[in-house]
């Protein structure tokens with residue numbers, strides 16, 4: 016089997032056979048060697064989390080309940096839900112604050128608090144309504160932590176977040192010194208676009224963060240302007256339904272083709288053992304590696320389960336051949 020085949024087999028193993036501990040994941044241990052202080056970071060995720068509402072209601076957390084399922088799979092774009100497809104209760108609004116405590120690595124690679132720098136705070140608006148993009152999915156803090164622990168990679172860079180929803184990773188990247196960040200969500204889900212705009216305002220980031228509708232697999236004039244202007248494409252929990260895999264990969268492929276050297280980094284929550292993106296990666300000339308959270312958490316003392324909440328979540332790094 017050639018390299019391409021090997022890579023794709025790994026992805027297939029991950030996505031299909033539920034093998035979460037891969038050789039690629041082990042290789043990534045070096046990449047995890049710029050991590051954060053354990054006690055303070057762990058505390059920052061959990062204890063510095065402020066919530067406006069204590070009476071959480073039961074919200075739709077299952078993709079099986081998605082309105083996408085009711086619609087013909089052949090018509091991908093028209094199968095996307097619009098605001099009318101949701102039976103909205105009046106959404107409850109709340110804000111969550113994430114506080115990331117600065118760290119430095121000691122000579123043994125262990126993270127210790129950096130007292131010279133201020134904590135970084137990101138406030139996220141959440142609406143409790145039955146829609147994918149209106150509250151923070153478990154993959155979002157995983158990608159945010161990857162960005163936090165590898166922040167040097169993102170400083171001064173131009174970033175686009177796909178399917179941003181509540182946009183924790185993109186907003187954090189902006190706070191950490193990304194040059195510019197574009198938050199995007201489906202053109203047809205105006206409430207998600209509004210939520211992104213709310214996040215930009217709450218975090219006073221309107222100078223460097225813009226919000227733009229971008230529906231996967233659709234190429235509008237504003238999408239076609241995204242040439243030679245992006246270093247990283249990011250996204251959390253975008254592979255949530257097989258019906259959106261191909262349009263998503265088409266968009267990622269176009270962005271990587273038109274932004275030479277750009278990479279796509281996304282966090283994936285595994286929801287079904289028989290979902291695979293292998294054939295799509297092959298078709299669109301994409302290479303992929305898998306990274307487990309435990310690799311990039313090395314030296315922080317944080318347990319993977321503290322971050323993933325025991326969901327099967329991993330990172331994919333995707334780039335053009």
Ligand SMILES: C[S@@+](CC[C@H](N)C(=O)[O-])C[C@H]1O[C@@H](n2cnc3c(N)ncnc32)[C@H](O)[C@@H]1O
Pocket residue numbers: 095147148149150151152153154155177178179180181182199200201202204207229230231250251252253255259262
């Ligand atoms: C499972 S949610 C994840 C939201 C957020 N990234 C997070 O991790 O909390 C999937 C996101 O993809 C967006 N989305 C779904 N289908 C889309 C499409 N066809 N084009 C663009 N965005 C889409 C949804 O509106 C939603 O924000």
